Each structure stands twice: as C-alpha cells, then as structure tokens.
Amino acid sequence: MTQAQPDYTLLTAQISKGDEHALEKLFLSLKDSVFSVALGYVRNTEDAEEILQDVFVEVFHSIQTFKGDSSLKTWITRIAINKSLDYIKFKKRKKRFAFVTSIFSKETGEVRIQGSDFNHPGVVMENKEKSQYLFEAIDKLPEKQRDAFMLLKIEQMSQREAAEVLQVTEKALEGLMQRAKENLRKLLSNIYEEL
Template sequence: MMTNLYDLPLLLREIQKGSESAFREFYDQTKSRVFTLALGYVRNREDAEEITQDVFVEVFRSAGTFKGDASVTTWLYRIAVNKSLDFLKHQKRQKRFAFFTSLFDTSTGELLHQPTDFFHPGIALENQEQAAILFRAVGKLPDKQKTAYLLTKVEGLNNIETAGVMAVSVGAVESLLQRATENLKKQLAGLYKTLQNP
C-alpha cells in the first residue's frame, strides 16, 4: 500500500539539497517496493536489481524536478514503471538477435530447455510455480494493462492510487484491469481459477 511510514517528502527535500545520508535512507525505505514491482515486469532477480539501481539513479538525478503535484510514492512508482518498460523494450531488441542462438545448443544443435528460475518475494513459496505461470502470462499483456495489473494485484495499490501513478482516470484503470483479466483468462484457460489469487 502507498503509506508513508517515514517522511519521504522530507527525505526528498534533503536529497534535493545533495544529502547523501537522506538518499541512503530514502533508498532503504523504498527499495523493496521498487524491486518487487520491477520483478513483476521482468521475472528475473538480476534484471529486477538492475532496474532498481536505474530507478534510484534517476531518483537522485531528478529529485530537483519533483514539484509535489503527486505524492513522493506516486512519483517513485512512475519512475519504476517507466524504467521497467524501458528495460523490456531494450530486452526485446536484444532478444531478436539472440533468439535462435539461445534456443539451440551450438555444439549438438539440440533444442535447449530453459528452466524457470522465478521467485517473487511477495508470493508464498508453495505458490511460486503457479506464480511463474501467471507472471509469464502477465508479461504478454500490453504495457498499460500489465502496469495496471501489477500495481493493483501485486503492489496492492487501489484504483485511485494506480490512476495517479499511471496519470490516467480511475475509469481507465478499471477498463485496463477488466481487459487484463479477460486476456489472462484466455491465456490461462482452466488454470485461471487457481492462479487468480497467487
């Protein structure tokens, strides 16, 4: 949930003045939220860590541009969403070139099986395999549907908070969630009932 357990606006004001200790404190208080959101997009711990680093570089770099028109948490989520989507776009470009080489063993020519190495910290251990299937399906959603779904279902934001992060109306969020749910139902078919609440 978007609760300020610590005074993030005060920390951000100190960061704007160049305080490294305030930046460290801000990072410590918010890094897990950023990491779990990024992990929802990329489903890979190393990639999520890379995105998290990019987000906080951007926080430090652009702290001075924060005008207070949204909450600090909303501003942070916006950066995290944008960095995650940018990462996926870059990854897609790289995958086009690496696709065939990653599919086959270069020495034998046999098709390789890529094991699922997925662990989401917000999901119980016994549900990780189901979650991996669900997150693969979420990964195929259009960007806006994916973002609305991850912010509400994984991060636990309500529709008003999600609308603030995405800079759209609450009605648009509801529509995106409805379309995301319909798309996931189509993808997951019979599995959907068990995967709906991982």
C-alpha cells in the first residue's frame, strides 16, 4: 500500500514558520529515500542514519532558502548527497590522520570505513555477493558518473528527477550514464582478471 503524498507546498510554508510537526510529516514522507541516498554513498547504516538526521536539521534551518525552482524532494536529495560527500571527505581525512598518528603512537582512534564488502540491504539475497563487486567498481568512477549511476540504478529515480538533482540536462545525464557503464565494464573486467 502506498502512502498518500503530503502537500509539500503547505509543509514548506509551515516548516518555515518553525512548525516541527510539519517537519515530522516531511521526515516520515522522505526518510526512506534520503536514507537510501546516504547509505549508497557512506555504505554504513549508522553513518547513514546520522546523515539523515543532519539533513532534516538543515532542512528546518534553511527552508527559507528553498526557492521552489525544483521539487522539495530534489532539493532535499541534493542536501543529502552533499552531506554524504562531506562525510566521506571527513572520514578520509580522519583515516589519513589515524595513519600518521599510528606511526608515532599505538593509541590511535580506530576509524571505521566500510570497504567493498558492503551489503546494500535492498539487494536481494542471491545478488549480495555480485553487488559487492559492483559497489567496488562504482567507488572508482569519476564523481559525476558515480552520482548518475547511483541515482538512476540504485535509487531508481526517473531520468527527470536525477537530472534535476544533478542539475544537468536529461541529455547530459544520458551521456554520463553511458560513460559510467563503459567505465564500469572496464573496471569489472579488471576485477574479473584478479579473481
């Protein structure tokens, strides 16, 4: 059974007045898709939950800046992607720092970065192992190609929605997707050779 979509225009107006109940309605309506976007990037449930919360805190504080050029869902998805990318950068910095400190001291904070053994909870059981190879290859794609592939294939967004989120034309998105697939084929070919 699909839930009725709330009136996003009304919710936007209510949230901009500081209505937390309206924010909760928006959260319940979009939490799964925002979580899924974050999970696709950070590959860890707890981290994705953290990002999900961050996103809605930011939505509450900066809803006045939403001009309505795109849909509210698109705007929030963009925030989720940016937060996820910031989080990945933060983790990489932390990992580098942990490496440097490990040279001098054994007492370093252990940094948990999910590797290619990530199992996306949405992937059916018989495809779990195969998806690990796919995510390993996705990580090596150029940023825009990776985003295009993630939104269209993992988030299963429509061409129009994904193009809006990435702020490109649908034609450009098609090009990105085509290049992403070509590169994935090459990367998977290398992985196959190493098996």
